[in-house]
Amino acid sequence: MSAAIETFTRRESEIRSYCRSFPIVFERAQGAELIAADGRRYIDFLAGCSTLNYGHNDADMKLALVDYILRDGVAHGLDMYTEAKARFLTAFEDIILTPRSMDYRLQFTGPTGANAVEAALKLARKVTGRHQVVAFTNGFHGVTLGALACTGNGYHRGGAGLPLEGVTRMPYDGYLADGATGTGLEMLAQMLDDPSSGLEPPAAFIVETVQGEGGLNVASAEWMRGLEQLARKHGSLLIVDDIQAGCGRTGSFFSFEEMGISPDIVTLAKSLSGMGLPFAMVMLKPEHDIWQPAEHNGTFRGNNHAFVTARVALEKFWKDDAFANQVFAKGEHLGKRLAEIAGKHGCGTKGRGMFRGIEVRDGETASAICAACFERGLVIETSGAHDEVVKVLAPLTIKTEQLDAGLDILAEAFAETHRSAAAA
Ligand SMILES: Cc1ncc(COP(=O)(O)O)c(C=O)c1O
Numbered sequence: 001m002s003a004a005i006e007t008f009t010r011r012e013s014e015i016r017s018y019c020r021s022f023p024i025v026f027e028r029a030q031g032a033e034l035i036a037a038d039g040r041r042y043i044d045f046l047a048g049c050s051t052l053n054y055g056h057n058d059a060d061m062k063l064a065l066v067d068y069i070l071r072d073g074v075a076h077g078l079d080m081y082t083e084a085k086a087r088f089l090t091a092f093e094d095i096i097l098t099p100r101s102m103d104y105r106l107q108f109t110g111p112t113g114a115n116a117v118e119a120a121l122k123l124a125r126k127v128t129g130r131h132q133v134v135a136f137t138n139g140f141h142g143v144t145l146g147a148l149a150c151t152g153n154g155y156h157r158g159g160a161g162l163p164l165e166g167v168t169r170m171p172y173d174g175y176l177a178d179g180a181t182g183t184g185l186e187m188l189a190q191m192l193d194d195p196s197s198g199l200e201p202p203a204a205f206i207v208e209t210v211q212g213e214g215g216l217n218v219a220s221a222e223w224m225r226g227l228e229q230l231a232r233k234h235g236s237l238l239i240v241d242d243i244q245a246g247c248g249r250t251g252s253f254f255s256f257e258e259m260g261i262s263p264d265i266v267t268l269a270k271s272l273s274g275m276g277l278p279f280a281m282v283m284l285k286p287e288h289d290i291w292q293p294a295e296h297n298g299t300f301r302g303n304n305h306a307f308v309t310a311r312v313a314l315e316k317f318w319k320d321d322a323f324a325n326q327v328f329a330k331g332e333h334l335g336k337r338l339a340e341i342a343g344k345h346g347c348g349t350k351g352r353g354m355f356r357g358i359e360v361r362d363g364e365t366a367s368a369i370c371a372a373c374f375e376r377g378l379v380i381e382t383s384g385a386h387d388e389v390v391k392v393l394a395p396l397t398i399k400t401e402q403l404d405a406g407l408d409i410l411a412e413a414f415a416e417t418h419r420s421a422a423a424a
Contacts, residue, residue, distance in 0.1 A: 004037070018046075021370060022379055029056035032398040032406075034379060043406040045373075045380040047395045050212065050244050050355075053271035055395035060316055061275045061309040068308045079108060079301045088307040088314075095314045096253055104266070104283035107291070108302035111278030113243040113269035114142025117206070119282045119296050120265045121146050124204035124237045125166075127288045134188070134202045134236075136172040138214030138385060141206060141241055150206050152214065153385075168199060172211065173223040185226045192234050201234035204265070209255040212244035215359070215384030216351035216391060221259040228261045237264035237288070243280075247271035248396050250353030251328040253318055264288055272306070274313030279306035327354055327396045330403065334392060337407045344411075345418050350389060354396050358414075363387035365417060372413035378406050 001009070004025045008016070026042075028035040032055055034042045047053065054061070069075070074082045089106065097104060107123075109115040125131055135141070135150035142148065143156050149164035151157065157164060171184035191197040205227055211217040231238040240263040245255035247270065252258065254266065265288070269280035278300075317323040331353040338349045342358045350357055360366045363386040370390060373380045383391045390410070394403055 002037075018049075018381070021367075021381065022374060031055040031057075032395045032402050040377070042374075042377050042379045043394075043402060043409070045378055045392050045394045045406050045410075047393045048276050049270070049381075050249055050393050051270045051273075051276045053247050053249060053396045054274050054313055054317065055397045056276070058275060058309075058313075058316075058397075061312045064308050064312045065275070065305055068305070073308070074304050076300075077302070077304055078299065082304055082307070084304045084307040084311075085302055088311045091311045091314045095318050100254075100257065102262075103286060105286050105289045107282040107284060107296075109280050109282055109296070110298045110300055111269075111280055111303055111306075112142070113241075113267065113280055114144040114147040115298070116243065116267040116269050116280040116282050117141045117147040117150070117241060118144055120239050120241075120267050120284075121150070121204070121206070122296055123282070123284060123288060123291065124239060124265065127237060127290060128203040128235065130201065130203040130236075131166050132200060132202045133167050134170050134205045135167050136170055136207055136211075137175045138172055138211050138217055139206070139208060139241075140211065140213035141208075141243075168202065172207075172214075172217055173219040174217060185223060185230065189226075189230055192230060202236050204237040204239050205231055206239040206241055208241050208245055209259070210245045210250060210351060210353075210355050212355070212391075213383050215389045216355065216357050218350070218352050221261075224256060224259045224261050228263075231264075239263065239265040239267065241267045243267055243269045245355060248317070248324065248327055249355045249393075251331060252324050255353075271313075273303070273310045275306075275309040277303060277306040277309060279303045279310060323396075330354060330396070330398075330400065331356070333400065334394075334403065334407075337404070338392070341407070341411045341414055345414055351391075354392075354394065357383070357389045357391035359384070359389050361388070365421065366390050368417045368420075369410075369413045372416050373409055376409045376412060378409040378413075380406075380410065 025037040026034050027037045032044050034044045109119045138152050141150040148160055149167040170188050176184055191199040192201060209219050228238050240256055242255050246268050264285050266283040273279035334356055338356055338358055342349050348359050350359055366382040366388050370380050370382060381391060383389050
């Protein structure tokens with residue numbers, strides 16, 4: 001064990017997680033590659049859990065940030081007006097909102113995804129005067145108490161230490177077994193129409209279009225539209241949590257763009273800063289902006305360094321459709337290659353866009369595959385209720401040759417793991 005790893009093991013809390021799968025000290029990172037202190041290079045199919053959709057240390061974001069720091073740009077500014085924030089807001093309006101005919105107010109929350117989810121839930125409850133929220137099976141929305149109440153994962157819920165209240169869980173699209181009557185929405189619709197079902201119209205429905213942590217389950221456009229109709233009918237708000245699926249992961253900037261829906265609230269974080277800097281935002285329809293000044297407060301609401309890099313990301317990647325088209329095409333390629341690997345081992349694929357993976361028979365096998373990948377120079381993780389999905393979260397900017405090199409490693413790891421299982 002290296003001296004550095006001994007220090008981590010001795011001093012850092014047992015809460016450590018990702019580093020247990022990748023017990024090595026990383027020193028540098030560039031594009032889709034992580035470089036360890038001993039010089040070993042790893043292809044990164046985890047991308048900071050989708051915080052690095054544009055890869056590590058993008059040259060333009062890095063230069064803009066260094067320049068901003070060297071000019072003594074305001075580093076921390078509470079939520080005061082700064083030049084960096086003004087330029088981000090203008091870019092978001094011009095590049096994202098206006099071309100999509102979207103009208104949203106933007107609220108900067110604390111810098112994590114969970115911070116944005118907490119604000120969204122609080123606002124939906126305040127707007128509707130209701131307290132119950134409907135969340136879905138296998139949904140993941142963060143681990144602070146309000147967000148955790150919406151999260152399905154039993155392991156994380158178990159850490160709460162007190163009852164998680166104010167949320168009713170319903171089946172996500174495709175959750176019910178084939179052949180069961182209804183998709184889940186019919187049942188929900190019936191329960192909402194029935195004054196004696198025990199389910200009152202909620203303040204909001206909170207939903208991911210693709211469940212990142214929950215195992216890459218995909219909601220259809222039809223299901224999402226049905227959910228929006230239920231929200232409209234019952235005076236509830238529709239919150240789309242686009243923290244992991246957004247910022248281009250499925251192809252378009254928002255994961256719901258092709259679905260014909262207009263959420264009341266959208267949460268964004270992870271890749272929003274473009275460079276992995278902590279930064280989260282809630283998009284809310286103007287008519288719902290009933291916050292009183294400082295009512296949902298916090299010291300770190302907006303991150304000026306992230307405003308700089310986030311603006312560059314928008315200007316560099318989203319001024320036209322070229323990047324989205326490349327991501328769609330790369331996603332198709334990824335889908336085909338994953339299907340080939342999965343087909344050889346009797347597994348299935350899940351997800352859409354550059355948000356895909358392979359479902360294997362259990363979590364043990366999936367984690368053995370990820371460990372075999374790591375030995376061969378690929379960083380990759382699992383998701384799903386039983387950690388049974390090997391999930392590819394490569395940077396969207398990854399070159400096709402590098403994507404293929406990573407997928408070759410994945411194919412070898414699958415073959416080796418299945419050989420070892422057959423021999424055992
Ligand atoms: C969809 C979704 N929402 C919220 C969160 C919570 O974000 P954070 O870990 O930054 O609090 C996550 C994290 O994985 C997520 O995937």
